[in-house]
Amino acid sequence: MSRGLILVTGATGYIGGRLVPCLLEDGWSVRCFVRDAARLENRPWSDDVAVAVGDVLQPETLPEALSGVKVAYYLIHSLGSEGDFEERDRQAAENFARAAEEAGVERIIYLGGINPKSDKRSKHLESRLETGEYLRKGSVPVTEFRAAVIVGSGSLSFELIRYLTERVPLLITPKWVRTRTQPIAVRNVLQYLTSALDEPESTGRILEIGGSEVLSYQDMFRGYARARGLRRAILEVPVLTPWLSSLWVGLVTPLNARIARPLIEGLDNEVVVQDDTAARMFDIELLDYETAVRLALQRFARDKVETTWSDAFSSSADRRLVTRLEEDKGMIQERLQVNVKAPPSAVWAELNRLGGDNGWLYANFLWRIRGLMDLAVGGIGLRSTRRTYSHLREGDAVDFWRVEEARENEVLRLRAEMKVPGKAWLQYEINPVDESTTAVTQTAFFEPKGLFGFLYWWMFYVPHTFIFPGMLKELRRRAEAA
Template sequence: MPNRILVTGATGYIASRLIPRLLERGYAVRCLARNPDRLQGRPWARHVEIVQGDVTRPETLPAAMHNITAAYYLIHSMASGRDYYQRDLQAANNFACAAREARIEHIIYLGGLANPQAAIAPHMRSRILTGEYLRTCGIPVTEFRAGVIVGPGSISFEMIRFLCEHLPVLPGPHWLNNRSQPIAIQNVLDYLLAALENPATRGGTYEIGGPQVLTYAALLQKYASLRGLRRPLITLPGIPVGFMAWWVDKLTPVPAVIAYPLIEGLMSDSLVYDDSARRLFPDIDLLNYEQAVDAALSHLTPAFVEPVWSDSPGVDRQLKHEGFFIDHRSLQVRASPSAVFKTLMGLGGARGWLFLNGLWQARGWLDSFLGGPGLRGRPASENLQAGDVLDYYRVELVQPDRHLRLYSQLKSPGEGWMEWKIQPQQGGCVLSQNVYFAPRGLAGCLYWYALTPLHLWVFHGLIKAIAHRAETQPDK
């Protein structure tokens, strides 16, 4: 077993799912990240070595590669703008040269699935050429080429998810009828791990996909069907790619600068023509598209969300992520974790919600009118436990002095949660507050957008009021 594995792109989607599986297998993992602070909220961060570095700056790579046997290259530069193509190739060349100097034995690379002999989008051509550039310095490179990856947090899947949730009719260009072979994130990770542990496959290039060939239109409509949504699709000629990327930016977590090249990539088929991966990795049990979507939807709960925000004090963010609208806030509290947790334990019921309590009560009365549970009070005990009723919430998770999560049972077109996390710090602690809402269809999206101005006011005031109460109450 290799001594230490280097994982690049550690803040990215694939790496953040791969790292826990490497740790489960007993590997020592070193992560390369341009901004290590973005990893501080990841549950696996304390179990890995994190090195700051950038593949576009060759001088930062030797330290990251010291005493590394094998490396995963999981990087792209699409977010950098129109010059991403050249940046991708230069970065791959930098990495390959540094790996040769560090005597790394094996590079494993995940690229894009397209026919290199056909006319393909620049993004897909860049992915294929990146593999070639990684080979220029003579190190064996095992390359996997994948198309649409299905899993919570995948750029492709989140585009599908949020477009289907927002749009009652799905407009698109005629090339939505092009074909793909979507693959579950679980299977992508299976291949990446198998390459590390199967020397016989080292140095090969493998096309990987799921067992079904589906059009891009079918991917959208099958997702909608599994969510219980009816989403007719209409094809419209001549829609500019820039216009589509703008809409994707507004409705999904994918920014226009990344959506543009991804949409261009849909203009050609993304299919497996060489089945050598199936022959050389026979133990991998491929999920079909419906199974992959079901698995992703089963993770539509905060317990499985990979945090992509910083818990540094004073950071407030509103974002779309892994099927959720999220309101994230954090601040420094000049009180002990136990004092903050005591304040959280006292929320709700006759004690109220510390900020604009009348609004919380009005929402409970409205919920009762709509047939929901409304305001049900709270247990007499000072300490909440999982399963307890707390007004129109149910307590889902309690970790003393660390974590409280509530599940909303309000009548609404979606599912909601509210949670607080406490991190000890010299002179007090950092309190983070996350509100999650998973919309169901257009009604759920409109519900969240309509309430956003009120949410910004209420959630900001709530975390401030919790901090103030913790700082002023006796800590006993």
């Protein structure tokens, strides 16, 4: 028997996507509030939840989503957004608090950030704190958990530390490397979020949560290096501005500069638990930093990363996940087909390994050059990241692509998120010919915008004439060798 109905906003994000199965396991009924229901497809728990489609910035979509809800989790913020994200966060929180009050919701649980001792806060952290304030302006009691760096496979802060430490033998860092913080394991965060449902004393409280130790970012880099058996040197320099730091991070990690900058601006703030009420209120065994790192690395090694920071973000100005492909006049297409002496499942398995450290089948150095070109014009570049090494699902970010459609053994379609004058897709269709042969069709689609769009396509036409055939031939070779 269900214990009641819980609404989870931000269910496609890093924390929300991990919270949902925890709630289901504890006996709650769950409704996920998302902008696009397709982004929940292929989640292991997607058949066990109800889905409400809407947007907190569209208040008319909230009453139906909140109907019958006992407790609502508010896990929304605009780190990856452009423009006036603070105003959007304020408006979103106001809309949600008002709608929750009208729907008779008993409690809102919000995950924000620790208030630093300094009055000089980053815009991102200031917005997280303001969101809590605006949620509390309604009559529905709010439990606000405030955390610092969350350590777990796929978390934004952890990915920053992981990729910098893995890829750069000499870490050149600004003065914020000495800033103290209190990192907390993602499993401890989830324990706090779920335990609050059974702890009435947490209602209407602001609760700071952190791990078992206070560390500097320098300590965290070194702790990660120890966990990985790496030797890394750190050189502190006084002239690295947040802008320069974010560009550097964009070059060597999967984070593009736009997402990295507000995160880096906040690293100058000391975020340490000042009130240990949460640690005393809840019986939770807090993990130390290096244990949290090892657990995260184990999930990477087992290819069991449920969610990543990039699940929540679309890195282009168009925030829609799915743009249905239309073969219409003006759509440029490059189509190639090959017969593979292997079953559809073998082809599908190889397609699921595209991107990240696995590369793009052929001419990987040219893909890296294309990524640098994209970075140079303010795009995301080849961010070299994947949720897992061997499985793709709709909504996954794969380098500068987004998985738009993934039908097992049938179709894989990727939509480009790089800066292009138009819209671009790369699609693979798998069709069995007989018991031992599979036809694979590879199609590059481009919908140019204006004259420059056509010029752009023809500029890359010559490289396409050997890159695309090379990819298809290598796909055939790997599938037949499997």
